[in-house]
Amino acid sequence: MAHTKKSNSQLFFNGILSENPIFRLALSMCPAVGISTSVMNGILLGVAVLFVQLFSSCTISAIKNYIHPRIRIPTYTLTIATWVTVIDLVLAAYVPAAYKEMGIFVKLIVAFAIITMRLEMFAAKNPLIPSFWDAVGMGLGFLFGMVTLGAVREILGSGTLLGFDLLGAKPLLFFILPAAGFFVVGFMMAIYNYMDLVFKRMKEKKG
Amino acid sequence: MKQILRITIGLIISCLAAGTIMGSAYVFTAKAKKHNEHQKEQDTMLGLLGYSKGKPAPSALKLYSIYRYVIDEKGSRYLGYIFPVKKGSDLGYGLLVITLEGKFQAYHELKISTDQTLDAAERGKALAATLKGAASFVYSDETVVASLDGKRLAYLLPGHFQGFKTFIKVMLAVDPGYNILGLEIMEHEEDPGLGGDIVQDFFKNQFKNKSYQKLKQLDVVKEPLPEEYRKALEVKKGSMSPEEVQRIRAKYQDNDIYALTGATISSKAVTDGVKGMVKRFAYRVERLERVVQSQKLPAAF
Numbered sequence: 472m473a474h475t476k477k478s479n480s481q482l483f484f485n486g487i488l489s490e491n492p493i494f495r496l497a498l499s500m501c502p503a504v505g506i507s508t509s510v511m512n513g514i515l516l517g518v519a520v521l522f523v524q525l526f527s528s529c530t531i532s533a534i535k536n537y538i539h540p541r542i543r544i545p546t547y548t549l550t551i552a553t554w555v556t557v558i559d560l561v562l563a564a565y566v567p568a569a570y571k572e573m574g575i576f577v578k579l580i581v582a583f584a585i586i587t588m589r590l591e592m593f594a595a596k597n598p599l600i601p602s603f604w605d606a607v608g609m610g611l612g613f614l615f616g617m618v619t620l621g622a623v624r625e626i627l628g629s630g631t632l633l634g635f636d637l638l639g640a641k642p643l644l645f646f647i648l649p650a651a652g653f654f655v656v657g658f659m660m661a662i663y664n665y666m667d668l669v670f671k672r673m674k675e676k677k678g
Numbered sequence: 679m680k681q682i683l684r685i686t687i688g689l690i691i692s693c694l695a696a697g698t699i700m701g702s703a704y705v706f707t708a709k710a711k712k713h714n715e716h717q718k719e720q721d722t723m724l725g726l727l728g729y730s731k732g733k734p735a736p737s738a739l740k741l742y743s744i745y746r747y748v749i750d751e752k753g754s755r756y757l758g759y760i761f762p763v764k765k766g767s768d769l770g771y772g773l774l775v776i777t778l779e780g781k782f783q784a785y786h787e788l789k790i791s792t793d794q795t796l797d798a799a800e801r802g803k804a805l806a807a808t809l810k811g812a813a814s815f816v817y818s819d820e821t822v823v824a825s826l827d828g829k830r831l832a833y834l835l836p837g838h839f840q841g842f843k844t845f846i847k848v849m850l851a852v853d854p855g856y857n858i859l860g861l862e863i864m865e866h867e868e869d870p871g872l873g874g875d876i877v878q879d880f881f882k883n884q885f886k887n888k889s890y891q892k893l894k895q896l897d898v899v900k901e902p903l904p905e906e907y908r909k910a911l912e913v914k915k916g917s918m919s920p921e922e923v924q925r926i927r928a929k930y931q932d933n934d935i936y937a938l939t940g941a942t943i944s945s946k947a948v949t950d951g952v953k954g955m956v957k958r959f960a961y962r963v964e965r966l967e968r969v970v971q972s973q974k975l976p977a978a979f
Contacts, residue, residue, distance in 0.1 A: 539688045541681070546692050553696040557703040564707035567714045 486608025492585045493616035493656065496662045503620060508578055510633050513621030514545030515573040517614030519558060521607070523580050526554040528594040528606035535595050546580070547590045547612040555580050565566040585613060616659075623655050716796060719849070719864075726851035726860040727824060731856035739831070742823045742979040745801060746962070749775060756783055757819035758815060758918035759966055760801060762792075762978040769978055771795060773808055780965035782973055821959065823979040828979070830854050835959055839951030841866060842873045842944045850952060856960045861952060873944030881945070883907045884935050887927065890960070896944050896953050898937040904930070911952060 476652050477485065490496055493503050499520075507513045527550050531538075538546050562570045570577075577636050580586070589609050594602040624633055628646035630638035720741075729735040747758040754776045763772040772789050775783040786808045794800040805815055822834035835850040846866045851859035863877045875881055878895060880903060888896065909918060910926035937945035970977050 522784045537688070539685050542685050542689055547690065549692055549696050553699050556700045560700075560703045560711075564710035564714065567718070 475537075475660075479601065482601055482604040483608040485539075486567050486605065486610070486612040487615055488569060488612075490609075490669070491612045491663065492609055492615060493613060494585040494659050496588075497587070497660070498621075499590060499613070499658075500656065502576065502579060502583065504649055504656065506654075507617050507620035507624060508628065508647050509625045509631075509639070509651060510618055510621040512573070512576075513617030513619075514614070515569060516566070516576050517617040518614050519573065519577050519585070520580055520583065521610030522558055523554050523583075524586050524589060524610040524613075525603070525606045526557075527586055527590060528602045530554070530598060532592045532597060532599045532602035537597070543591070543595065544587075547631050551583075551586055551589060552581050585609065619659060620652065620655050624651060655674045692952045700928055701836055702772075715885055719836065722826070722849050722862050722864065723971065724850070726815055726834065726849065727832055736826065738822060739826050739869070741834070742825070743795065744817040744821045744823065744979070746821070747805065747815045748818050749809070749813050749815045749842070751809075755814075758805070760788065760790075760795065762803070764785075764976045764978050767807060771804075772975065772977075773805065774966075774969065774973075774975065776965070776969050778780070780969065782969050785973065785975060793845075821963070825979060832859055834865075835955055837951075837955045839947065839954065841868055841947045841951075843867050843869075846876070846948065846951065848951070848955075852890075852956055852959070856893075856956055858885050858888045858893065858952070858956070861885040861948075863948075866942070868944045873938065873941040875941065880908045881913040881935075881938055881948075884930075887931055888957070889932075892932050893953055893956055897923050897934045898949050899934045900937050900938075900942060900944065903936040907936075 486492070492498050493500070502516060506516050527547070531547065531549050548580060555577065556641070559574075563574070563579065586636045589606065593605045623631060625633075626650070627643050628641065629644075630636065630641050646655070722743065724730075724735050727735070729739075742762045743761075745760040746759070749756045749758045754777075756777055759776070760771055762769045762775065769792055771788040771792075773786045775785070776901075777783055780924045788804045788808055789805040790800065794804070799846045802815075802817075809815065820836055822836070824831045824834060832854070833852050835852065836848075838847045840846075840847045844867050846868070847864040849864055851861075853859055863882060863883045866874070866876060868874045868876060868880075901946065907930050908928050909925045934944060935949045970979050971974075
C-alpha cells in the first residue's frame with residue numbers, strides 16, 4: 472500500500488488550496504454551480520458534505536482491509552448512502568428550520584463525485600489518521616469554495632450578503648442564474664492558477 | 679466459486695451493517711421528528727388564528743383535539759369520537775359512538791392521558807381496550823377546537839385532498855359560523871412555478887374571510903388577478919395601510935377564486951377541496967353537538 476509521505480497539516484491544506492475540489496480538481500460541479508446562489512446555501516451544503524466526507528473516509532479507512540477489491544465501489548456507495556441517510560435524519564430531527572432549506576440537497580450528496588474520489592484515491596490506501604485529515608481538508612475546501620461562489624454570486628446577483636442588504640439594488644441578475652455559476656468558477660480557477668504560478672516563481676527565486 | 683462466495687458474503691455483511699446504522703439513526707431521531715411535526719402543526723394553527731412570535735397567544739387559549747373513527751361492529755357501521763371531557767379540574771377523554779344517522783349509541787370513558795392522545799398507536803390501544811375487540815375501527819380525521827375563556831373561537835381542520843399529482847395537505851381555520859379564517863398549505867407536490875404557487879400569499883389568502891354562504895357555491899374563475907387585489911393579498915410591511923388592505927380585500931370578498939395562471943387544475947382542486955372539507959365538517963359537527971347536548975356529556979370544548 473502506498474502510504475502518503477505528507478504530514479497531517481500538509482494533508483489538511485492540500486484540500487483547501489493546492490487540490491481544492493471545486494477550483495483545482497473541478498469535481499462536483501453540478502451542485503457547486505446549481506446551489507451556490509447565496510452564501511447561506513453554500514454554507515449549509517458545504518457543512519453537510521464536510522460531515523459526509525469525514526464519516527465516509529474514516530469508515531472506509533478503518534475497514535479497507537476487509538473490502539474485496541471487486542466490490543469496492545458498491546461498498547463506497549453504500550457507505551456514503553448510509554452516512555447521508557443518517558445526517559439527513561439527524562438534521563430533520565434537530566435543525567428543522569435549516570433542513571427545510573437544504574433537505575433536497577442533502578439527499579443528492581450520495582452522488583457527489585468528490586466523496587467517492589477521495590475514498591478511492593486516499594482513504595482506501597491510507598491509515599485512519601491521515602484519512603481523517605484529508606477528509607477534513609477536502610470538506611473544508613469544498614465548504615470554502617461554496618462560500619466563495621455563494622458570496623460572489625449573492626453580492627453581484629441580488630446585492631445582499633447573508634440576507635443583509637449591501638448595495639440596495641440588484642446589479643447583475645445574471646449571476647443568480649445557473650450559467651453564471653460557471654463564470655464565477657472559471658474566474659476563481661484563473662485566480663487559483665495565477666496564485667500557483669506566483670508561488671512557484673517565488674520558490675524558484677529562493678532556491 | 680470461492681470468489682463469488684466471498685464477494686456475496688462481503689456485500690451481505692456491509693448491507694446488514696449499513697442497515698443497522700440507518701435503522702438505529704431512525705429510532706433515535708423518530709421521537710424528535712414527531713415532536714417537530716407536532717410543533718409545526720401547533721405553530722400553523724396559532725398562525726391561522728392570528729397569533730405569531732410578536733403577538734403570542736394568551737394562556738387562556740385552549741386547543742382541544744377531537745378524533746373521529748369509523749367503527750364496524752357486527753355488520754353495522756358507527757362513528758366514534760374521542761374528545762376531551764371535564765373531569766374535576768383535569769381533562770379526561772371520552773369515546774362517543776353514534777350511528778351514521780346521528781343517533782346516540784354508546785358513551786365510554788377512556789383511560790388515556792393528553793400526551794398519549796397525540797400518538798395514534800396509543801389511541802388505538804385505548805380504543806381496542808374499550809371496545810373489547812368486538813369491533814374493528816379505522817382512524818378518520820382530527821378536528822381541533824380553539825376556545826378562549828370558555829368561548830368557542832374557531833375550528834382548525836387538518837385535512838388533505840387530491841391535487842394535480844398527489845395529495846395536498848392543508849390546515850384550515852373556520853369560525854363557529856363556518857366562515858373561513860385562513861388556509862395554510864402544509865405539504866404538496868404540485869409543479870414548481872405553476873401549481874406550486876398555491877402556497878403563495880396571493881392565492882391562499884383569497885380564501886381568507888370567505889363566508890360559509892359564499893363558500894357553498896365557490897368556484898374558480900379564469901381571469902387575471904386584479905393588481906390592487908394582488909397587492910392587498912400579499913401585503914408586506916409598510917407598502918399599504920391596514921385599512922386599505924381591509925377595504926380592497928372586502929371589495930373582492932364575495933368573488934370566486936382567481937385561478938393560478940397555467941394551473942387551473944391545482945386551483946380548482948384546492949377550491950373544491952376546501953369547499954368539501956368545510957361542508958362535511960359543518961354537517962358532522964352539528965350532529966356531534968346535538969348528541970353531546972342531548973346526552974349532557976361533560977365535553978370540555
